[in-house]
Amino acid sequence: MKAVICGAGIAGLSLAGRLHNVLGWEVVVVEKAPGPRTEGYMIDFFGPGYDAAEAMGVLPWLEELGYPISGAAFVDDQGRCRARLGYDQFARSLNGRLLSIMRPDLELALRERLSFAVGLRFGVGPAHIDASTHGVRVTLTDGSSVDADLLVGADGIHSTVRALAFGEEQRYVRHLGYHTAAFTFDDPEAHAELGDRFCLTDTVGRQMGLYALRDGKVAAFIVHHATEPCRPDDTRAALRREYGSLGWLVPRALANCPPPSRIYYDQVAQTDLPSWSRGRVVLIGDACHAVSLLAAQGASLAIAGAYILADQLARSRSIEEALAGYERLWRPVITRRQRSARRTARWFLPASPRQLRLRRLGLRSVGLPGASRIAGTALAGRQRPYLRQLASVPAWAGTPDTSAQRPGRSKRAQAAKSSREQTRNAES
Template identity: 50%
Template sequence: MPNIENGGGDQPQANQQRVLICGAGIAGLTLAWWLDRDGWDVTLIEKAAGLREEGYMIDFLGSGYDVAKRMGILPRLKEVEYPIAEIIDVDSNGNTVSTIDYELFRRLKDGELLSLMRGDLERVLYESLSDDVEIRYGLTVDEVGQNGREVTVDLTDGTKEQVDLLVGADGIHSRVRELTFGEEEKYRRYLGYQTAAYIFEDDAFRRKLDGGFRDITVENRTAGFYPIRDGKVATWFAHDAPDEKLPAAPCDELRRTFGDIGWIVPDALDHCSDGDSIYYDQVAQIEMDHWSRGRVTLVGDACYAVSLLAGQGASMAMGGAYVLARKLREASVIEEGLAEYEAKMKPEIEKKQAYGRRTASFLIPPTKWHVKMRDAVLNLSQLPGLYWLLRPVVAGTDSVISTK
């Protein structure tokens, strides 16, 4: 099979191996890109009706940045990035309490850091695929069976696929993982927080942001607001939640939890609408002893969600997809490649998951004292020569693909 990293571009071999990837998000699209160029016959299925909307802002760095560079899509990503200059943390009266010069983070990452809306990254990956990759929206996996080297997959539209490899790239609530390894509760590590994000249009609200990223943090709660393209405003909320059960009405829960904070938060909550327009979920990690069973494997949040607190979900999705494709390319049989993929990625993932747990109290301070200490550190880091104080915030973001 051709090695795309070294300019390989051979035509697919006659005896193509078939792969079905469940989940056309960041991990699935990245994996499809690499396997297609390695000569696989690739089919993607996605339960959503189509590409998702903007989502929420992500820091794109480390493994994701390195993979995007290898794929040649960095120029396009730079066209859709948001050049955040600073993040201003305010109090309940809108007064500044701390400021983060985002250039300091870029300096710590040698300039290899982009601020992207998750949906924009997904769209760029989608547009980078060749016409040979088939994507079928509006369906998922209903049943999985294995017979020797063949995987039989029943889909929810009543069709059946027979493939050499099935990959679950379908997120933290993976259907492929459930069918192959068992119930989600066996693998989910709840971290004690819940999070939400939604987008709305309000010109008056947008003007109050003065073109910048504004954040308000009080004990056990944080909320952020920032203007995005097309006159829209994006939101982000996170709060402690000892009971991991998700609320039946997410917007009511947000109003109950954040409604007393003041500033412009109540105005933002007035725009909250339950349904497909809001993202609301647990902050959790997935921990598994093994990611593969026979010729069924998992990638991305389906097997190694690092959590929102680690801030690397998209980057690790791309990094893991790249490593999986490379190990399959190098292996003589599929099962060998799956074992090598896990051996390479699992130790790195465990480090990043631990990093995410350690940073929880910094991102969502549990007491007023923690809030004040966080503000003090952020303000000190802005002084000449003290930007190194931010190193713990990016300490777990190194790439996993620079070496074998």
């Protein structure tokens, strides 16, 4: 069997690894970007994707690349903390199955785990699709074509595969009324002030978060209300207009804001399709089930969805049966997460001074007996069903209490580091 996967992001790389390593498929991955994405923001990685990463053997790489964040602090224009949330409280609600990692680093770990037998081509994407009951021919933007048994659209919320096979974007993408951005910059003083905290402005309608990275850089994460879904022509100028009146470290971040080509900028949106597959064409990740950053699990759900699709392809009698099984199992989980994200939007970014005060009050109450687990559950969302209820996983992986029992975690992380260094040396 052969698969063409369009999109070398989290979902596409996860599926490529499973199809080749477990099912023995021939896999070609094409990505329209000229190279791996370097822009992105810190994510809290937990839930079914954490279970899938453990089952896939990639978790030690993620632990190596993760960051020890002590907590989130909401600060005013003078940098004074108005409310905070300790990550230990969040982690306890997840039985410790949580890590913080930069999104590009997550992609790096998945990419480095790919076999050299998997074809990975950057700078090329799909231009035309000819589908039949027996397979798919994909004509690429460089004029070449690839025949395959399955075409997978893992190319994000603005999916070209979805547009070619299902219809125009506006039919399936729901703008939630926010824009988001992320970039990195050099500022040693800001780096020292942030330490191991994720600091966010305690503001209404717009919010900038800053955190320190290992390489001495500072990362900025930005989200604000926006009525129009379209991206501004000059993203740097737009950010400076939107956030120019804020205090604390924001002016320094804006002064060091890189050119638009180095800023990640997009709308906050969800995708909703009546069906995730059409013949031998299927969508995964944000292409079909974007939950938005408000749900805090986009990367986790992308990995888990890819894992479940591969599992269905392994156990089903036909590709069509596998695609139907994947959607039947996974869609209810996505529907719940999308609904939860829309409900919690006001907490994520308060739209009024009253909502801001209520968020402060809620965060301050977390320290009360029993409140930390309630708050963590509210942030993490409902974790059931666990991955093992939806797919085949190793006996030691994917349950809420295995991380403490799993032997040799530090040794496995060291082995992962050694393997990565050997791979780099071989490539050089």
